[in-house]
Amino acid sequence: MDDWEEEETPTVTTYSPPEGNDSWKSERSEFGRGRGGRGRGRGRGSESSNHTDGDSWNSSARETGGFRGRGRSRGFGRNNQSEFSENGNEVNENGFRGRRGGGRGGRGGRFRQDGEWSGQNDSRGGYRGKDEEVLSAGGDQNQDKDGADGERPRVTYVPPTLPEDEDSIFSHYETGINFNKYDEILVDVSGLNPPQAIMTFEEARLCESLKRNVSKSGYVKPTPVQKHGIPIISAGRDLMACAQTGSGKTAAFLLPILQQLMADGVAASHFSDIQEPEALILAPTRDLINQIFLEARKFSFGTCVRPVVVYGGVSTGHQIREIMRGCNVLCGTPGRLMDVIGRGKVGLSKLRYLVLDEADRMLDMGFEPEMRKLVGSPGMPSKEDRQTLMFSATYPEDIQRLAADFLKTDYLFLAVGIVGGACSDVEQKFVQVSKFAKREQLLDLLKTTGLERTMVFVETKRLADFIAAFLCQENVPTTSIHGDREQREREQALADFRSGKCPVLVATSVAARGLDIPDVQHVVNFDLPKDIDEYVHRIGRTGRCGNTGRAVSFFDADVDGQLARSLVTILSKAQQEVPSWLEECVFSGSSSSSYNPCRKPFASTDSRKMGSFQDNQNQSAVQPAAAAAAAEEEEWE
Numbered sequence: 277m278d279d280w281e282e283e284e285t286p287t288v289t290t291y292s293p294p295e296g297n298d299s300w301k302s303e304r305s306e307f308g309r310g311r312g313g314r315g316r317g318r319g320r321g322s323e324s325s326n327h328t329d330g331d332s333w334n335s336s337a338r339e340t341g342g343f344r345g346r347g348r349s350r351g352f353g354r355n356n357q358s359e360f361s362e363n364g365n366e367v368n369e370n371g372f373r374g375r376r377g378g379g380r381g382g383r384g385g386r387f388r389q390d391g392e393w394s395g396q397n398d399s400r401g402g403y404r405g406k407d408e409e410v411l412s413a414g415g416d417q418n419q420d421k422d423g424a425d426g427e428r429p430r431v432t433y434v435p436p437t438l439p440e441d442e443d444s445i446f447s448h449y450e451t452g453i454n455f456n457k458y459d460e461i462l463v464d465v466s467g468l469n470p471p472q473a474i475m476t477f478e479e480a481r482l483c484e485s486l487k488r489n490v491s492k493s494g495y496v497k498p499t500p501v502q503k504h505g506i507p508i509i510s511a512g513r514d515l516m517a518c519a520q521t522g523s524g525k526t527a528a529f530l531l532p533i534l535q536q537l538m539a540d541g542v543a544a545s546h547f548s549d550i551q552e553p554e555a556l557i558l559a560p561t562r563d564l565i566n567q568i569f570l571e572a573r574k575f576s577f578g579t580c581v582r583p584v585v586v587y588g589g590v591s592t593g594h595q596i597r598e599i600m601r602g603c604n605v606l607c608g609t610p611g612r613l614m615d616v617i618g619r620g621k622v623g624l625s626k627l628r629y630l631v632l633d634e635a636d637r638m639l640d641m642g643f644e645p646e647m648r649k650l651v652g653s654p655g656m657p658s659k660e661d662r663q664t665l666m667f668s669a670t671y672p673e674d675i676q677r678l679a680a681d682f683l684k685t686d687y688l689f690l691a692v693g694i695v696g697g698a699c700s701d702v703e704q705k706f707v708q709v710s711k712f713a714k715r716e717q718l719l720d721l722l723k724t725t726g727l728e729r730t731m732v733f734v735e736t737k738r739l740a741d742f743i744a745a746f747l748c749q750e751n752v753p754t755t756s757i758h759g760d761r762e763q764r765e766r767e768q769a770l771a772d773f774r775s776g777k778c779p780v781l782v783a784t785s786v787a788a789r790g791l792d793i794p795d796v797q798h799v800v801n802f803d804l805p806k807d808i809d810e811y812v813h814r815i816g817r818t819g820r821c822g823n824t825g826r827a828v829s830f831f832d833a834d835v836d837g838q839l840a841r842s843l844v845t846i847l848s849k850a851q852q853e854v855p856s857w858l859e860e861c862v863f864s865g866s867s868s869s870s871y872n873p874c875r876k877p878f879a880s881t882d883s884r885k886m887g888s889f890q891d892n893q894n895q896s897a898v899q900p901a902a903a904a905a906a907a908e909e910e911e912w913e
């Protein structure tokens with residue numbers, strides 16, 4: 277038995293939110309208040325919203341009314357397999373504990389009077405602070421192996437089998453009223469001899485099956501990034517593409533790649549021990565790469581091209597078995613990808629396309645060495661012998677410089693609209709609120725939004741648990757996603773949010789990029805991020821594909837002052853009203869630019885057009901402080 281062969285996992289945890297309980301939509305008094313008085317006494321750091329009796333709190337929590345979270349809480353959204361023992365300690369379930377080096381180990385956290393979560397880490401290798409995920413960068417290699425070192429239990433989770441019926445595969449949401457306005461966005465292509473843009477999908481000369489799949493996906497006409505990106509990729513050019521969130525970047529790279537593979541008659545073969553994909557697609561988070569895989573699966577439906585996905589938190593054995601069944605397009609998070617390459621299951625000699633989605637993220641954060649390791653993997657074609665494609669809505673100038681190392685010198689830079697600009701279909705509002713008043717403000721806000729789908733972003737994993745638990749106590753059907761939740765829980769949380777079972781999703785930055793969830797009408801920044809690009813991505817979870825959306829951000833001048841200047845720029849460029857108090861904040865000096873001194877708020881265009889590009893080639897692109905602060909949730913596996 278190979279070391280990757282494992283037992284299949286037990287079935288996925290069932291999630292059962294409160295039924296028939298919609299009191300949270302009505303008056304404040306019905307929000308479940310008075311059940312124990314918030315913030316006092318001892319409770320659990322995170323509580324399940326899956327109680328079938330509609331009571332979100334267990335008896336001990338109710339008795340004591342509390343939020344003083346005990347235990348490194350991960351239990352939100354669980355079923356009745358109790359995750360905590362009576363005294364609040366975790367109990368073992370399925371042998372999953374502690375594989376992130378102790379994120380779950382910290383105990384005794386509580387919400388202080390000043391509104392801040394204070395975790396008391398214990399010595400069991402507990403919470404490692406903000407860089408917890410970073411420390412596991414590239415470290416997926418061992419995590420699925422049996423716990424020989426006593427610390428890394430084998431991951432046995434196998435995601436549920438995907439539905440095969442066409443309705444599920446091609447389900448999509450409608451383009452919005454502003455879809456046609458995409459045509460008015462200014463487009464700039466820089467670099468030598470760019471090919472002519474296409475105006476229609478017919479001009480893309482897709483083969484019949486691809487054309488049929490595009491049409492079944494509800495695509496009638498290409499978006500600007502597709503009009504320009506498809507012919508550039510089809511012409512064999514390297515590309516760095518920047519287009520606003522939700523404007524169809526995924527199809528812009530998938531369609532020309534799949535078209536070329538089909539035209540060349542590649543076919544997945546399971547007769548080979550080692551699979552040699554023609555395309556590698558990388559993204560920074562598990563949930564995003566899974567989504568990209570589903571898009572690839574949709575567009576290649578009924579063809580001989582076979583996409584496969586690999587990412588952390590799922591049984592490696594299962595994923596390798598999937599690869600062995602044939603693999604032309606391998607989608608993955610970098611750590612797991614390097615793992616399967618390292619195990620000799622994937623060869624790179626046939627590789628023609630290397631795609632980095634959220635490319636600025638992939639090259640930021642000090643992960644650049646990991647990316648270099650990947651492109652330096654044995655058998656990886658040199659940049660001259662492969663086509664490298666990068667996509668994002670944001671491209672800080674320093675990252676553009678770094679990215680150029682991975683691209684041929686004659687790469688094209690495609691800018692649709694303002695590089696780093698916010699989606700113009702998202703109405704952006706700001707509320708001045710101190711950290712003490714944020715929870716009340718959030719409840720008030722959710723009262724007005726009712727059952728509309730809302731993503732609430734918070735800064736830390738612990739706070740995500742806490743706020744989700746708080747909302748559940750207030751009878752708001754809520755789930756959460758963050759890097760300390762097990763993969764099955766994350767997938768369940770996303771499924772419950774998508775289905776509307778839980779219309780509120782509390783998330784850390786792990787959900788900021790790329791996720792394409794239908795009908796997200798609102799994004800709330802309970803905590804503003806430290807980084808303006810992160811803000812752009814977060815609010816881009818709404819207002820997608822021509823639909824309109826709304827983002828409300830809680831601004832606490834004591835904490836968020838350093839972001840004010842960039843926010844004013846973002847709002848102005850999106851032609852939105854800038855609150856006078858926010859402008860004053862900039863001029864009063866509380867908006868310091870010292871946080872990220874080397875970065876301009878936006879690269880307005882292709883960095884090569886700016887004189888500094890060559891001069892700064894050797895300058896380190898990674899800003900350690902910024903990287904560390906923004907690294908809370910990214911995972912490299």
Ligand SMILES: Nc1ncnc2c1ncn2[C@@H]1O[C@H](COP(=O)(O)OP(=O)(O)OP(=O)(O)O)[C@@H](O)[C@H]1O
Pocket residue numbers: 448449451494495496497498499502519520521522523524525526527668669789790791792816820821
């Ligand atoms: N030409 C099209 N016609 C109709 N719908 C489209 C078209 N192109 C893309 N879409 C849909 O628009 C939605 C957003 O696309 P996608 O997720 O690729 O955006 P994105 O630009 O990658 O966003 P982000 O920057 O957030 O990652 C998806 O549901 C996708 O299926």
